Structures are given as C-alpha cells and as structure tokens.
Amino acid sequence: MTNSLQRLQALGQSVWFDNIRRGFIRSGELQRLVDLGVSGLTSNPSIFEKAITESSDYDWALLDLALAGNSATEIFESLAVEDIRDAADLLLPVYERTAGADGFASIEVSPLLANDTEGTVAEAQRLHATLQRPNVMIKVPATPAGIPAIRQLISDGINVNVTLIFSLDAYAEVREAYVSGLEELELAGGDPSHVSSVASFFVSRIDASVDGKLDQLIDSGIRELEGLMGKAAIANAKMAYRDFAQTFSNDRFAALATAGARVQRPLWASTSTKNPEYSDVLYVDELIGPNSVNTLPDVTLHAFLEHGQPENNHRP
Template identity: 45%
Template structure:
C-alpha cells in the first residue's frame, strides 16, 4: 500500500500532469501506475517541453520534416503516438476499474478555443485517430467549448474540460453535459462509457489574488473556491433529474483539481493536494508535486471539511470589492494565451 492507494480508497484519483516518450519507454509511467497513479494529462506546454528536451523524438522529427506535412500534422503524428502508447500503459488500470479510471488526455489546438464547430470537428478527428477506449479529448471551457461539449458527449466521446476558474461556468458545463447525455439516450445510445472531468485550476487563483489580500486570506482563496465548487457539484448531481439519468447509466462529471503545483515557495509544497482530497474527484499533479506528496503528503478526507468557513472567506473577498467571476474570465484568457504561445513554440522546430 502507498499513500496514493490511500487517496484512491478515499475516492480520489491522482493523475500525472506530464507526458513524454522517455516517460513511457523507460517504464517509469508503468511504475507510477503500480504506485497508484490513475491517469495522465497533457497540454501544449507539456509537449513543447517534451519535444525540446527528450532525445527520443529527434530521429522521428527529422523523418517527419522530410515529408510533405504541415507543422501541425507533424506535431499530431508525434502526440497521437504518445497518447496511444500512454493509453496502452493505462489500459489495465482502465479495465480493472470498469472503465472509470486510467484516462489519458490530448488537447484540441488552442486556436480553436472560440470556435465551437472547429472544436467539435477536431475533437472527433483526434478521438478517431487515437482509437483507444481510455482517451479523453481536452477542450477549454470557453462558451464555445461548452457548446462543443454537448455535441461531443452526444457522439459518445469522453472529454476533459480545461481552464475552469469559475463556479458559474462550471455549472454551465454540467448543464451542457446533461443535455448531451439526454440527446444520446434519446437516440438509443449507451452512456455508461462516457466520462467527463471538469478541470478547475487552483494555484493560479492564489497567485493572482494574494498580492491584493490581507494576510489572513492569502493562500486560502483557491482552496475555498474549490470547496465551494464541490458543494455546487454535490447539489447539481444529487438532484432528482440527474439521478434519473444515472439510473440509465450516466456518469457524474468529476471535478479535477488542476494547477496544483505550489507557485509560492512560502506555502507547503503539497498544499493543493493535501487540502482537496474527496470522493469522485481527480487531482492532476506535476512530477515534483507527486514526488513530494508520496514523500510527505497526508491522505485524509479534507475536501468536505470547513466548507462553511470557505464560503465565509469567499464572502470576505467579495466585500473587498473583488469580483471572482471577472477574475476567472481574466485567468482563463491568460491560460488560453499561454497555451497558444506554447503551441506556436512547439510548432517552430517542426516547420
């Protein structure tokens, strides 16, 4: 038994927020799964780092550059192969859990964030190309991404909704998911194999707010926001309407805590893992945070503790004149820009 097994027993999956060819081929990813890691996420910044720093890509990149392909097609050839290989490593985890864990995520191109039709087309194309039961297609949770979600769920595709900072936007995403499930059931499709996670970003909230807050609230708001979002989740999926869909095989969207590496060195390095452990959730962690948590983290059901206090803290923030929904919008735009920049940087050496 490891601490990751303890977390799993409390109902939370720990995923690795990293992917590279070396990680897969060295057997390191398989070892992590044996320790209790349950899945993998990727994004343009992760692939950009992998292509630049992992020697295992060099020969294939040279070969791809001899072929009449666009830089994006070369990127997809590499990324799809990596995601397929990671899905294969995670398949035994996926099968052992009855298809509930062991997922690997690949993101649609960041320039499609404000294009619902483009997102739908690319997500369907990537899903078909990867052709693994445990792949999730990652879609940013803009209004257009939420619109795309309904169509993708109705087509039977599992989705990782990313760049969520807003409770209101998260509730809109749940409604869009439900609409997709209802459409698929109405068409006679099965829904028990469709899984959606809503990736709620944590540390970036504190990073943005701390300089403007009194000391008593610093390092507290992101966790308070997550606890409030979890209470929203309990209310939404505990409703009679959704329970009727559950009776027909529908799965609840699971909240996924993202950006859980600590950015402020004054905070404990496992703060955003220790504080957010609860049932039917995921925490996706970078390598350094995973190692720290295995070394000295604490497995305890913390997510549902102190929710009333968390709501009071959010009320204090509101009284300071801080609009958390406006902040969420700005942080999402910043995140989209970061991924667009990483994607452009990633494509440069493939041109």
C-alpha cells in the same frame, strides 16, 4: 504497506499524472507510477513543447516527419497522438479494472480553436477517430465557444476532459453541457454508461492572481488581509465541489444514473504551489474528497508520495 497515493484512492480520489514524454513511457517510468497508484494522465501543448524541446526523444521522428513534407502542425499532432495512444494502452488495465472509471489519457484540441465551436467539435471528433482508444479523453476548454462543443461531443459519446475552468459560473455551464449532452445521447438511443468526463478546475493560478492583489493592499497598510493569503483558490474549489455534489445528486441526473451515466468528476488541475512559502502539497492536502481527481505534475506527485498524509486532511 500502502503509500499515500493508494490511501487517496481508498478515500475516493484518483491521482492522475500531469506530464508526458516519450522516453518516460518507453522506459517503464510511467508504469512504475501506475504501480504506485497513478490512474490516469493529462497533457497539454505546453507539456508536449517541453518534452520535445528539452529531450532527444523525438529527434529521429521529427526528422522523418519533416523530410516527408509534413507541416509543423501535422508533425506535432503525429508526435502527440503516438504518445497519447501509447499512454492509453499502458493505462488500459486500469480502465478495465475500474470498469471505465479511471485509466484515461487526455489530449487537448488546438488552443487556436478556443473561440471556434464547429472547429473544436470537428477536431475532437477527428482525434477520437484517429486514436481509437476507449480510454482517451479529449480536452476542450470551458470557453463560450467550448461549452456547446462539449455538449455536442458528449451527445456523440466522446469522452471529454473540460479544461480551463476558473469560475463557478463557468463550471455551472460545464455541468449543464455534460448533463444535456447525456440526455441527448440517451434520447438518440446511445448508452450513457460508455461516456466519461471530468471538469478540470484550475487551482493555484487563482491564488497567484488573488494573492497579488492582496499583496498590494497589505503593502498599503491593510495588514488584516494577511490571513487571506493562499485561501481563495481552495475556497473556490470547495464551492465547486459543493455545486458538483448538488448537481449529481438531483432527480434530473438520477434518471440518467439509472441508465448507467457516470458523474462528471471534478478534477483539480494546476496543483503545484507557486508561492514557496506554502506547503508543496497544499492543493492536494486541502482538496481530498470522494468522486474527484487530482492531476499532479512531477514535483508535486513525488512530494506527496514522500510526505503526504491524506487521512489527516480528508473532507468527506
């Protein structure tokens, strides 16, 4: 009997796990989730901060690195790289079984580089060279400085998880950076089939912002706006999915696809509900579609395993 994650896979959507911790990898818990249907992992500095400060998993490694004279930045990167490498190794069978379509572990460049194109490219290239795993994605934010970095990294043949996408305008720039990067890679004699990318569209934070403004208007007496609560984020994501389908079905991308290029799948991130009045799987149920990814934190993942019904919410 299949579970809800496996049924999502059958509908064309991959589920990644939005969390990481050393003990979680080494205890076999991550492998258990992979066996249930999880096919990738995402991380960020906040997730690592929680893992390091709220567990004893890193205590001895921290001490050794500190006594060796490493800076705080060097210590963090050393810990993060080891965890991501271990996660990538665990996910490698998924990567191989899916011919490179899934099985990725993502690590983010420093947030301090969000406005530094050259610094972002250099750090992403260094992380790529340090990790030396085919199934690692480097997370780069969709900031004005991040967009040209994404194009450069794709043209270098580096897998990129584009993060912090909120608007359709920013998403258009992300898709253009990906396609242009692939064209440059092919022109230079590279193989587009060896590059993968996802575009991480943040969901629940849109509702958190819009709902707050709606609350103010409703409190002022405009009661008819109540029906719009909890709708903006899903509508925004669905329009993004429409744009994704248009970009990757046009003649320009078709030429790249002939050379083996993969579509840049939309990835729904920030999918835990912030409003307790909403379903705890709202941003999973409403965003099911082929050629997409949903990265879920612990609570949302286990909630969907428990009572997710993907067949009832599939949007082809």
